[in-house]
Amino acid sequence: MNKIVQKINKGKILVSDGAWGTFLQQKGLQPGECPEEWNISRASDVYDIAISYVEAGVDMVETNSFGGNYFKLKNYGLQDRVFEINKAAAEISRKAAGSDCYVLGSVGPTGKLLMMEEVSESELYEAFKEQSIALEAGGVDAIMIETMTDLEEARIAVKAAKENTGCEVFCTMTFDKIIGGEFRTMMGISPTEMTETLVDAGADVIGANCGNGMKDMIGIVKEIRQLNRTIPILIHANAGLPHYHEGKTTFPESPDDMASNVKEIAAAGANIIGGCCGTTPCHIFKVVEVVKSL
Amino acid sequence: MKELLFKLAECIEFGKINCASAYPPQMKGEDGADEITRKALEADVAPQDILTLGLMPGMERIGVKFRENKVFVPQVLMSAKAMSTAMIHLKPHFLSGAARQKGTFIIGTVLGDLHDIGKTLVAMMVEGNGYKVIDLGTDVDSGKFIEAVKENPNAVVGLSALLTTTMVNMEKITREIKEAIPGTVVTIGGAPVNEEFCFKIGADNYSPDPQGIVEYLNSKIA
DSSP states (O other): OOHHHHHHHTTOOEEOOOOSHHHHHHTTOOTTSOGGGHHHHSHHHHHHHHHHHHHTTOSEEEOSOTTOSHHHHHTTTOGGGHHHHHHHHHHHHHHHHTTTSEEEEEEOOOSOOGGGTSSOHHHHHHHHHHHHHHHHHTTOSEEEEEEEOOHHHHHHHHHHHHHHOSSEEEEEEOOEEOTTSOEEOTTSOOHHHHHHHHHHHTOSEEEEEEEEEHHHHHHHHHHHHHHOSSSOEEEEEESSOOEEETTEEEOOOOHHHHHTTHHHHHHHTOSEEEEOTTOOHHHHHHHHHHHHHO | OHHHHHHHHHHHHHTOOOTTOOOSGGGTTSOOHHHHHHHHHHTTOOHHHIIIIIIHHHHHHHHHHHHTTSSOHHHHHHHHHHHHHHHHHHHHHHHHTSSOOSOEEEEEEBTTOOOOHHHHHHHHHHHHTTOEEEEOOSSBOHHHHHHHHHHSTTOEEEEEOOSTTTTTHHHHHHHHHHHHSTTOOEEEESTTOOHHHHHHTTOSEEOSSHHHHHHHHHHHHO
16 A cells, blocks of 8 residues: 555655656557557567666556546547557556556546536546556556646546555656746646645645646746645656657657756756656656655 | 616626525625516517627626636636526527627637546636627537538537647647638647647647637628
């Protein structure tokens, strides 16, 4: 129980993995294709991604289950296969992780807006419950609720995972840096508001993912720490913000660029450091190097 | 009458849907967009004036605030809800010709992309600024856009995408629309796109926020 948080409380800084979405695209995932379906039809490609990160030296690796909830899978007619798909995702990453590495079960947003009454609170709860149970069945250590922008949806996801599994529950939101320099999610939530609500809801680890490179994430970590000195913080940073030029999308930050901010973000209070869009095993390898030297 | 329309604009700006609604807290217990629109129509205020002097100023103010990061998606959605409540009372007057919309705007998220919040916000704000809006939804191909333009001559087309992998579809869609109906104005938006991309693919305009699109449309019909 609480294996990851226990390690953090002993003072360890842990490294998490990098991008999955951009990696899947590199392997040929087409626009309009269901990424989670690859856990069934292209399991060895999914395994390749997981093992790449394990070999880069991470302490934990995620699962290919970001869009694995009822509502997202419904777009592909796969909503009746939530259990099968998420369990498969977990099993693949579990196999790659072995016994040394932890597995985080990725749970992304449903894409439905509570405030527009596109979905009810109980429907959201059921969807997150179903997905979390399946991930646990496949062997994850923690439920990784991520890329959330709506605080109420995030809170419901945390509760659903906490109340229906024995896993540790992590939750990160996606913040943008707005005109005055503050951080807000698309729905107007600040890191401070997130901290209050999610700690209260029982999240074991909170933080931010996507939307920012490592440097800008430092400000988010500082804001969380101002309010709460002890809650473990996880950051999954992009390799900078994407540029589209001459038909190609590139993420500007190199592995060294990303690694150069690791010392400062750890000092600011981050406990788990990893990557999001545009990051590769090379990026993560450099992060591992810096963390080892801390 | 002026007082009534001034109040209506406030309801739109602050997202006050009706009297029963608890949002926003500072307008609790007051009439909302629903009641005021009905009262204005009963008092024989011209539907056109309700739109241009009541609804549109409110939408413009929230659009500017959103651009300036002073309010966020939830506040814009509440304003849009207030506006669509008012529009229910005005719709019959548009159909009868008593009130006119400034033009038609066709919008959709491109093929392969299921993201819709940006598109939905733009659709709501453009409608609140006096345009007829045809929202084709998400994952829309060239054929659907072309069909909609054929049914609505002189409509401006808006393309939305959130992913770098789907924004590439904008090039083909733009080209095919312009081949099928030459002279069609195409505007693009979404997190990964920019002005450089817009001109590269042969589109006519890029706006980074909903208020920008409204201003562009207004400049086109002026």
